[in-house]
Amino acid sequence: MSVKILIADHIFTPDGFVSDQAVAFDETILAVSAPDHLTSQYPEAEIVRTPPHTVLLPGLINTHVHLEFSANRTELTYGDFMTWLESVIEHRDELVARCDNATMEAAVQTMLRSGITHFGAISSFGGDLEVCRRTPQRVTYFNELIGSSAATADALYGDFLERLNHSFHTDPAEYITPAIAIHAPYSVHPVLLSKAIALAKEKHLPLSTHFLESPHEREWLESHTGGFLGFFRKFFGTDRAVTSIDEFLHAFDHYPALFVHCTQTTHAEREHLAERGHTIAHCPRSNRLLDCGRLPIEDITAPLSIATDGLSSNWSLSLWDELRAALMLHHQGDLEKMAERFLRAVTLDAARALHSDAGRIAPDAPADLITVTLTERVERDEQIALQTLLHTQEAATVYIQGKKVL
Numbered sequence: 164m165s166v167k168i169l170i171a172d173h174i175f176t177p178d179g180f181v182s183d184q185a186v187a188f189d190e191t192i193l194a195v196s197a198p199d200h201l202t203s204q205y206p207e208a209e210i211v212r213t214p215p216h217t218v219l220l221p222g223l224i225n226t227h228v229h230l231e232f233s234a235n236r237t238e239l240t241y242g243d244f245m246t247w248l249e250s251v252i253e254h255r256d257e258l259v260a261r262c263d264n265a266t267m268e269a270a271v272q273t274m275l276r277s278g279i280t281h282f283g284a285i286s287s288f289g290g291d292l293e294v295c296r297r298t299p300q301r302v303t304y305f306n307e308l309i310g311s312s313a314a315t316a317d318a319l320y321g322d323f324l325e326r327l328n329h330s331f332h333t334d335p336a337e338y339i340t341p342a343i344a345i346h347a348p349y350s351v352h353p354v355l356l357s358k359a360i361a362l363a364k365e366k367h368l369p370l371s372t373h374f375l376e377s378p379h380e381r382e383w384l385e386s387h388t389g390g391f392l393g394f395f396r397k398f399f400g401t402d403r404a405v406t407s408i409d410e411f412l413h414a415f416d417h418y419p420a421l422f423v424h425c426t427q428t429t430h431a432e433r434e435h436l437a438e439r440g441h442t443i444a445h446c447p448r449s450n451r452l453l454d455c456g457r458l459p460i461e462d463i464t465a466p467l468s469i470a471t472d473g474l475s476s477n478w479s480l481s482l483w484d485e486l487r488a489a490l491m492l493h494h495q496g497d498l499e500k501m502a503e504r505f506l507r508a509v510t511l512d513a514a515r516a517l518h519s520d521a522g523r524i525a526p527d528a529p530a531d532l533i534t535v536t537l538t539e540r541v542e543r544d545e546q547i548a549l550q551t552l553l554h555t556q557e558a559a560t561v562y563i564q565g566k567k568v569l
Contacts, residue, residue, distance in 0.1 A: 164189045164565055166208040168201050171219035171534060173547050177511060177523050179503065180547045186219065188530035190565040195524060213559075214536050218551050220506070221522050222280025222531035222563065223482045224513035226303075227371070227423050227444045229473025230284055230291040233270040234261035239475055241452040244377035245390035251475065252398075258475075259288070267294040270480055275300060275569060277481040278533040278558030283371065283421070283470070283517055285344050289326040296337045299568040301531070303517045304330045305344035305371050308351060308359050311405045316352050323359075338563075340518070342369035347376070348384055348411040349391060349404060356406070356414050364418045369518045371444075372415075375408070375432070376424035377455045384408050408432070415441065421468070421516045424449075426456040437465035442516035444468045445508070447489045449476040461495045468513040469505060482509050483555050490552065502549035530565035533558040 170185040176195060185198040187205050194201060202210065213219070232251075235258055240250040271294060274282060281301035284291055287309070295302040306327040310319035330341040343363045345351050351359075363370040375381055382389030384404050395401050412435060419440040425433065436443060443465050445458050449472035460467060469489055471480045486505050493501065514522025521529045535555045541547050561569035 166193065166205045167211055167565070168198065168205060168208045169211045169213065169219060169532065169534075170198050171213045171217045172215065173218045173541075173544075174524055175218065175220040175506060175510070175548075177525055180544060182544065186524060186532070188532070188562075188565055190530055192524060192526055192528045192530050194526055213534055216537040216540055217559070218535050218537065218547065219524070220278070220533050220535070220551075221510040221514075221524055221528075222533050222561065223278045223509045224468070224517065224519070224522055225274060225279045225282040225470050225480070225482055225509070226421060226442075226468040226513045226516055227446065227470035227472060228274075228282050228284060228480060229287075229475060230267045230270055230294065231262055231287055232258055232473045232475035233266050234258050235475050241476070242454055244453045244455060245379050245394065247453050247476065248394070259290070262290070264294050267291055268297070270474065271295075271298045271300065274480050275561060276557045277483055278535065278555075278561060279480075279482060280531040280533065280561060280563050281514070281517065281519060281521060283342070283369075285371070285473070286326070286330075289329065292330060292333075295339060296333055299338075299563055299566075301338040301340070301519070301521070301563070303340045303342045303369050303519075305342045305369070306330055307344040307346055308355055309346040310355055311350050311352050312399060313352055313354070316355055320355055320358065340369065342371065342517075345370070345372040347373040347380070348406055348408065349380055351405075353406050353410065353414070356411065360414055360418055363420075367518075369516075370415075370418060370420040372420060372422060374411075374422040374425050375427040376450075377453065378427055381408070381427040384411075412436075415439065423470070424455065424458070426450050426458045430462055433459075433463055433465065437463070442466040442468055442512065444470045444516070445489065446470050446472040446477075446485075447492050448472075448478075448485060451488075451492070452476050457492060460489075460493055466512040466515060467504070467508045468516050469508040470513075481556075483552070486552050499545050499549050502552045505552065506548050530562055532562040534560045 383391035
């Protein structure tokens with residue numbers, strides 16, 4: 164692949180924004196420096212001059228999305244987690260049947276146009292694998308494990324292993340990384356939990372789990388009461404949770420994972436996540452629609468990623484929409500610093516959570532790059548992150564592994 168030199172007004176690097184610089188790249192990033200220096204160093208390179216007021220960023224990374232429910236628009240009920248869950252069960256077969264490849268491909272293309280070059284697909288059934296294989300984006304393919312009954316544990320684990328093994332049988336050019344998702348503390352038996360974590364550790368696979376998403380979940384795990392009591396009696400004939408919060412949390416102590424939601428965690432639990440090297444995936448719009456509470460990001464020292472969740476609990480898969488929602492939700496702290504932190508949450512920190520070397524504009528990183536063009540000049544450098552976040556709807560150009568895909 165021939166070398167390109169992309170010149171932009173502002174470039175988002177691991178050290179923050181730099182101005183009047185350029186990036187030389189082929190499949191990987193070769194250098195970040197002054198345009199004159201790079202054209203001298205790479206005289207045969209193709210020069211790509213962007214329009215005025217262009218910002219160059221690493222490709223965005225959506226760490227947590229459910230493609231298999233992309234057919235939902237207004238069928239599911241919002242306002243309370245248990246009410247929503249019951250509506251999911253009521254409409255699940257219909258929504259899954261309607262969510263054909265064309266529907267999921269449209270969702271993936273929407274993400275691509277917004278500048279998402281890598282996403283973590285949470286796959287419950289394996290029905291989205293073909294779409295993930297065809298997309299130009301990188302996909303961390305989280306095969307989900309669910310099952311709280313000891314009686315069905317072996318069968319459910321066997322099905323999970325079959326789906327996981329199938330996701331290994333892909334062409335390396337398809338950019339798919341097999342991974343494991345453990346559904347939640349209330350829905351996975353401790354025996355299955357232990358086996359799945361050991362498997363992830365053995366094969367060095369990315370690992371993810373929903374964790375303490377709603378007040379109902381915390382009440383059920385702590386005291387076997389609340390909204391989940393009726394749910395488990397009705398569908399599973401039990402009135403006891405299969406694990407406790409501490410037992411579930413400490414099962415991950417020796418292998419870093421992506422903990423999704425965490426809105427009902429305590430300060431001590433959030434500190435434990437940080438100490439053990441875990442990352443938190445924050446889905447602010449989903450949390451609001453399901454009445455899960457606000458994740459206190461001002462109290463989080465663990466790496467933070469921001470994700471859209473799926474269209475079962477959101478109205479778009481745009482990370483720009485998600486970032487704006489997060490900015491409005493979290494009024495604590497300095498606005499400019501928060502905007503830059505949020506950009507890191509969908510680039511560098513998100514990449515690390517998915518075991519990826521992307522998410523950064525630095526030498527030797529994969530050349531996953533996007534440009535966005537603002538309508539006017541940003542007057543103060545300190546405002547570049549904020550103004551980019553506020554005014555971007557879609558990417559102007561998208562490169563993945565140095566190849567222009569948009």
